Amino acid sequence: MKRALFPGSFDPITNGHYDIIKRGVKLFDEVVVAIGINADKNYMFSLEERKNFIEKAFENNEKVKVVTYEGLTVDFCESIDAKFILRGLRNPADFEFEKAIAHTNRKLSKIETVFLLTAAKTSFISSSIVRDVIRHKGDYTLLVPESVLVK
Ligand code: ADP
Numbered sequence: 112m113k114r115a116l117f118p119g120s121f122d123p124i125t126n127g128h129y130d131i132i133k134r135g136v137k138l139f140d141e142v143v144v145a146i147g148i149n150a151d152k153n154y155m156f157s158l159e160e161r162k163n164f165i166e167k168a169f170e171n172n173e174k175v176k177v178v179t180y181e182g183l184t185v186d187f188c189e190s191i192d193a194k195f196i197l198r199g200l201r202n203p204a205d206f207e208f209e210k211a212i213a214h215t216n217r218k219l220s221k222i223e224t225v226f227l228l229t230a231a232k233t234s235f236i237s238s239s240i241v242r243d244v245i246r247h248k249g250d251y252t253l254l255v256p257e258s259v260l261v262k
Contacts, residue, residue, distance in 0.1 A: 115139040115195040115225065118184050121146055121161050122154045123259045125241055127233040129168060131199040134227055136174045143193060144169075146179045155242045167258035185220040196224045201234045 115135055121128060121144070128144075135142040144165050146158065154161070162177050169175035180187040188196065196216065198209050213224035236254050244251040252260060 112140045112192075113138075113195070114141045114143060114191070114193040115197040116143050116145050116184065116188050116191070116193040117197040118145045118147055118180075118187075120149070120152070120154070120238065121165060122238050123156050123161060123241060123255060124165050124168060125233070125236045125238055125255050126253075127199060127201070127229055127236040129256050130230045130233050131197065131227050132169065132175060135197045136172065138225070139174075139195065139197070141174050141176060142197065143176045143178055143191060145184075145187065146177070147184070148179055148181045155245070164256070164259045168256040183219070185216050185222050188222050189220065194222060196222055198224055198226050199229050200226050201229045201237075 115138070117132060117135060119128065132142055132144060146161055146165075148158065156164070158179060162179065165177045169177075178191075184196065188194070196213075198213075200206055200209060209224070209226065216222055216224060241251055241254050244254065
């Protein structure tokens, strides 16, 4: 079974993440969306809320699983037998950042990172911008899946 891990904070999931996951399931038998737990980060949404948003958005897609994890991403991949990491690329800054992580992960393991270029219509979206819009009571309905709007 070809299993890919899609790691991130998903605070909250955006239409950009959604697009990558939808396209990922066409390439892999299973996409495991993995919410990394980082004790040093301050999140807008709780771990449970972030997990619920993603589960609801993909409730009709049995190829998408949602989990939480701590520690090194490659160690977690090995523990669930995922041979691939899926990542989205929005712009050159993403590329530089992702390149260093992917090289490091290859040094640490045999896991391959597969990059998908983001869809043009969602490439400007980031969770941090969504959080800013929410904080300032703006309309964020066009930036996130419907599951994030139901509170
Ligand atoms: P982190 O907070 O750990 O950097 P994110 O949750 O922001 O992680 O992102 C997880 C993954 O989703 C990364 O591969 C990132 O490039 C990708 N991603 C983020 N925003 C978008 C977007 N608008 N379109 C496509 N991919 C995206």
